[in-house]
């Protein structure tokens with residue numbers, strides 16, 4: 001017996017949907033919940049730790065995340081809020097917003113499902129305060145650092161029309177410039193869609 005493989009896609013750099021500010025989610029309808037479910041499936045199919053609705057072609061303020069907790073971060077200690085977030089993974093966040101950022105910054109290599117095979121260091125605030133709603137409508141609010149804080153900043157950037165490649169130092173930007181241009185050129189002939197079947 002043959003089983004047809006499911007097809008998943010994400011939009012790639014150069015697609016206008018990725019450089020536009022996404023609209024707030026109004027009511028959390030069944031359509032929004034279905035969209036979140038499809039985004040989860042794509043994120044898993046592409047082995048991502050986060051996906052924003054624009055990457056799925058929907059210009060809405062909705063993200064899904066599945067951030068793994070490293071032994072280092074666990075050993076360094078989590079705040080009760082961070083612990084509750086990690087215990088809730090994977091999770092969908094509706095209208096997520098950064099409300100404050102720490103003065104201290106951290107640098108770490110980032111990648112993105114919409115920017116395949118390109119990795120570069122990004123300097124971001126080490127900790128952020130953020131708020132969002134769960135799909136149930138329950139509001140959540142708290143502070144996160146580490147990979148979780150970084151992932152939230154990266155995904156919320158997508159909702160404002162920015163890719164991590166917009167956040168690079170001039171040196172890092174120069175280093176990936178050729179590769180990025182080739183990615184956009186490739187995207188033009190593939191409708192800015194990256195497809196996988198699983």
Ligand code: ZN
Pocket residue numbers: 111112113114154155158
């Ligand atoms: Zn991304």
